[in-house]
Amino acid sequence: MFENRKIRKREIMQRVNEDKAKRKERKQEIASLPEAEHKAAIANDKQLRKMQKQQRKEELISLSRKERKAAKKELKMYKKIKNRTRRITVWSVVAVLLLTAGVTIGPTVASLVNNMTGKHITINTTSAKGVEARKAADVVSEEIANEGIVLLKNENNSLPLADKKINVFGSTAFTFKYGGGGSGASDQTRAVNLFDALKQAGIEYNEELYEYYTGLPELEGATGKSSTGLVQVVKGMLSSDDAADEPDVTDSAIAQAKEYSDNAMIIIQSDAVEASDVSSDQLKLSAEMHDLIKKVAENFRNVTIIVNAGNTLELGFVDEYPSIQSVLWVGTPGPFGTNSLAKVLSGEINPSGRITDTYVYDVESSPASENFGDYQYENLDKAYINYEEGIYVGYRFYETYYQGNEDGYKQTVQYPFGSGLSYTTFDWNVVSQQLNKDSIELKLEVKNTGTAAGKEVVQVYYSAPYTPGGIEKSAINLATFAKTKALEPGASEVLTIKYDTRDMASYDMVNENYILEKGTYQIKLGKNVHEIVSTLNFELPEDIVYKTDADTGTEYKNRFTQSENELTVLSRNDWEGTYPSDKDDSKVALDKVIERVQGHEFNDNLEMPTTGTDNGLKLEELKGLDYDDPKWDEFLDQLTVEQMIDYVSNGAYHTGAIDELGIPNTVLMDGPAGFSFFFKKFEAGAYPTEIVIASTWNKDLAYEMGGIVGKEAKAYGIQGWYAPAFNIHRTAQGGRNFEYMSEDPVLNGMIGASLTKGAEDQNVTVFMKHFAMNEQETNARSGILVWSNEQAMREIHLRPFEITVKEAGVTGAMSSFSYIDGKWANPELLNGILRDEWGFEGVVSSDAVFGFMESQKAITSGNDLMLDILSVPKNKKRLDEAYDEHPEAVTAGLRNSMHNSLYATLKTYLFN
Structure with missing residues (x-):
């Protein structure tokens, strides 16, 4: 038996080498074509691969259980042999890292081994106290996931689900992202499987559709594997822009699912880890994922999109299909985030999170994106990056640039910073206000006027007076925020919201101090940065200049100007003339x-x-x-x-x-x-x-x-x-x-x-x-x-x-x-x-x-x-x-x- 396996392995190795040679030959053939034919050939090859993949799936489905198992095993061995070079390369990069850091042989190696194995670090995670600490951690972890989920869209109150039956489409449901990679990774050994979470929340999922996906060769070994921080980082350093293809779903599977329920759910993800940024293309749907969403949206009346990503994705496709009734952002919610998601779908939890970034239709519309990536000096062995956007990061750009141009704003921004919906409604009432040169203090009554218990987030922003050509100021800035306790229908809570007036000051680079310029300061209570519920005016008759730190008394001064590096920094006084660009960078x-x-x-x-x-x-x-x-x-x-x-x-x-x-x-x-x-x-x-x-x-x-x-x-x-x-x-x-x-x-x-x-x-x-x-x-x-x-x-x-x-x-x-x-x-x-x-x-x-x-x-x-x-x-x-x-x-x-x-x-x- 062992000898037969060795023979089969040799045969597969030969096939891998033959396929590799064919790909190389085809690559060279395409490279020699004229540009127009070159692009067409790449597109045709991609379509051919897709057809071949679908054909393999259909062939697998037609096989007996025993034959299918053998075929999967062979495919797994093929992939393992094919990817061996990449695995070797991962550890080659580790070696390169060591050399880059200047590691030499001898005593250093012993020190290195000691440090990397952690022999010098003694911790005990198995004690009774440790077990109790983890139990407490698990409780808080799930509480954070419960409150961190953001409901971005909910047409016709489609959530929570009235019919507690759902079709879960896409391979991403089997590769749910609980956390990130690198030093920000954490122990996911207790992570709850998405389908187990749905079942525990009383939501029935289409088991036949589940079996369809688990039977696909692409999902072989997709779950239950994770790497240590170092391996994740190295993998990140080796990553490419090529996203994994999303398996197609057959018409017969769609038909079966339609009979099961009108509810459908698809999870979309991103692949960023420590040591590896993502391209703007990776923040868009792949063609295969878009095809899946299109097919599902055209066949089901109530589609929910789950955003399972730590990066801001482009979600414009949501507007393309009326059947996409709801969008839930879960981020990377930890090992119990699936429980929280399932409970939001069932209605046991009322979502109360708010997004922490601006969601735009085109991530490259951000001025900071103009200076992001790989920039190298020609005469210095160093890379550089120019923060030419200045203070206009995120909403500070969009809210300022599109001030007075609501149509332009809506065409650019899909979900403003701070957005998030609820299964209930709230009314706000300012009970009292004390606005003076020392502090801004409000008492705000928040009342639950809906039919479900929930928590509300009150966001307080300010708009400072701006003089064209003067100190740069965003049209709006977050000042502070507060969140209510869980309020039952009809219940209310009075929140006291206070911050130092000085916090609204701007830094004056010319005079090397902070300043509150005289004029009208608008204190804005908002559901998000763009949806303002009420505005209070605070008049400041004279400038207030702060020359020293309030806590230490240290005198302010410019500390980061010695480089004499020439930057053109974005200014709202001249958007067009100062808009960032990397085209004319001096690389000297x-x-x-x-x-x-x-x-x-x-x-x-x-x-x-x-x-x-x-x-x-x-x-x-x-x-x-x-x-x-x-x-x-x-x-x-x-x-x-x-x-x-x-x-x-x-x-x-x-x-x-x-x-x-x-x-x-x-x-x-x-x-x-x-x-x-x-x-x-x-x-x-x-x-x-x-x-x-x-x-x-x-x-x-x-x-x-x-x-x-x-x-x-x-x-x-x-x-x-x-x-x-x-x-x-x-x-x-x-x-x-x-x-x-x-x-x-x-x-x-x-x-x-x-x-x-x-x-x-x-x-x-x-x-x-x-x-x-x-x-x-x-x-x-x-x-x-x-x-x-x-x-x-x-x-x-x-x-x-x-x-x-x-x-x-x-x-x-x-x-x-x-x-x-x-x-x-x-x-x-x-x-x-x-x-x-x-x-x-x-x-x-x-x-x-x-x-x-x-x-x-x-x-x-x-x-x-x-x-x-x-x-x-x-x-x-x-x-x-x-x-x-x-x-x-x-x-x-x-x-x-x-x-x-x-x-x-x-x-x-x-x-x-």
């Missing part, structure tokens, strides 16, 4: 840019710090002391240079113990959707991804999740959490959009601060990330130069981090791969903005270390720990060499890094 880096990228300033004008003394102090004796208490100097004087170098270099997923000083080992773990380790799996709580957490618009629920994560950390022996992620959905194509929250900085900041505070209140160090401007994956890991202007940076990209520092008392941050203003680990960012201006006290870790991320530059610029699994010895050597040349600067940098790290460690539960 200025000399000053090259100097900033390649150079580094060591401050040698420092007094040499004391090291290696014996003051008899242990770390625990500093608990409760202020960051700048003199006793810290006595303690830090005891550290040797060697100890400090070892500590900061070995900062990947842990920090090392220094027993004689009472410094404990700490464990630091990914990720934003629940604890995970890049290189191996372990059982842990798993949550919806951050885009779904944000779509709840529920700060209390975010705080609850943070608290549960903190309790789970304590149960496992974890002290630090590499999360949440605060970067902006600058474009729809961002590979990590599922891991980030929204296109709006205030929503990111408020949800993120609540998450952070929940975990910090459990005495766990939260590493808010990626600080800052890590909004595309293309070229990120080679150190991309990000160019923007100060106003856009402060008002959009840095704002979520600022909110979290000031509202949550965060004690950790993770810097990004990006070169900000020409510098990786930019000291103006890490020290000037973060520490001096905002008052952050705590530790900054790098993101995963690649070759350009040099330890001696990090610790003398405000980056304290190297999240380094690949090149620990190399970074130690760099610090040793830098110490020989700049002993004062390096020792002072190391000392600051130890101070920051240990201050954060003292705040953890290890010292309770």
Whole structure:
């Protein structure tokens, strides 16, 4: 039997090689054709492949059960052999990554193996406390999925389903996306199958249609498989624009389904993961999926589309077919998101989520999309990206550009930012208002006027007075938001909504301050950014200028202008003349840019710090002391240079113990959707991804999740959490959009601060990330130069981090791969903005270390720990060499890094 299998395998290998040779020959044949014939040949070949695939399906269906099983087995072996080269390539890329990072043989290999296997990390997930923590995590996870689902369309009250029978079409139902890939991935071992969830919610699905799909060879092994974070990232790096073909559905299957029920459901998805962005084409329906939707929509009266994606897809097809009565956005909702979806369909749950991005008919209509992708300098071994859209990200562009042009707006925007429907209705009534130069405070009564219990989201926006040619201002901005508790029909709740008037100020780059310009400020209560329920006017008679930070008193100044990079930034005063374009980019880096990228300033004008003394102090004796208490100097004087170098270099997923000083080992773990380790799996709580957490618009629920994560950390022996992620959905194509929250900085900041505070209140160090401007994956890991202007940076990209520092008392941050203003680990960012201006006290870790991320530059610029699994010895050597040349600067940098790290460690539960 074994010999027969070997013979069959050889035969299939021969067939694979023959087919490969034929494809190569055909490719060469097509390449030699004239352009017109070239395109026609490609189209014809694609149609032929489709016909052949359909023919194979029909042949399989006609076979006996035994014959079909054998044929499937053979097909599986064929695919396995065919894809072997790709699998080998995946691990080749891993090897390339190691070489790129500068890994050498010898001691480094032992260090690398130790780091990658996690032998230096000890956690216990099997204890009784750990099991209880996961149970609590599961409850909160499902609560978030319940509240994160967004009802975008519901014609004729087609949902909840009156007839609890449904036809589920499409292969995507068998590959439901519970989460994302990479560091944002989480444990999905407890994930609930979609069809099991439907059954549990009392919804009957067409089992004959289910059997039809499970019998297709394309679905062989489609479910139940997942990879670790590293493999997902490598797969992402190797991904192409080619989407998997959606299997066709036969006329007989359609006919059977029509007899079963008039209800049909189709799930649409996207394939973004960490390390790989998506093209605009990948955010549209594939031709095969469009064909399926067309066929289903033409045959069923009540069609529901489920958007199971972390990226903003183009949904214009929804308007093409009147039978598409409803659209539900579920995002990537965690392991129990299918339960939530099923309960929304049945009516057990009333959806209360709101989308966190603007859904447009063409994702490339965003000005930021004009500068997204692969841009390389000709005279510098670096990539760059120009944020020429300025402050006009997401709705800030569409609401401003189309102001006064409602027809143009409706032709462009399908679902405005903040959109979401309910199975009930609500009335709003402003009970009281206090609007003054210090604060904006409203009391708003929200009443359920419908027939179902539900929650309502109140969104508060503002429009500031704008002078053409003056400071750039969006026509509307989110100020704050609130969500009611569950209200029964007829019940009401009075919400108190308050924010600082100062939050409406704009950054003035000319005068280097924030300013509230005199005039009328419109305070708008909205169902979404475009559907405003009521407007209140606040008159400001004179300008109010803010020269210093409200919390620290640090004087404002422009911190990111030294590059002298020339940008044309989008202005509402001249849309046409300033609209972004990458056509005329100068790909020649200025000399000053090259100097900033390649150079580094060591401050040698420092007094040499004391090291290696014996003051008899242990770390625990500093608990409760202020960051700048003199006793810290006595303690830090005891550290040797060697100890400090070892500590900061070995900062990947842990920090090392220094027993004689009472410094404990700490464990630091990914990720934003629940604890995970890049290189191996372990059982842990798993949550919806951050885009779904944000779509709840529920700060209390975010705080609850943070608290549960903190309790789970304590149960496992974890002290630090590499999360949440605060970067902006600058474009729809961002590979990590599922891991980030929204296109709006205030929503990111408020949800993120609540998450952070929940975990910090459990005495766990939260590493808010990626600080800052890590909004595309293309070229990120080679150190991309990000160019923007100060106003856009402060008002959009840095704002979520600022909110979290000031509202949550965060004690950790993770810097990004990006070169900000020409510098990786930019000291103006890490020290000037973060520490001096905002008052952050705590530790900054790098993101995963690649070759350009040099330890001696990090610790003398405000980056304290190297999240380094690949090149620990190399970074130690760099610090040793830098110490020989700049002993004062390096020792002072190391000392600051130890101070920051240990201050954060003292705040953890290890010292309770």
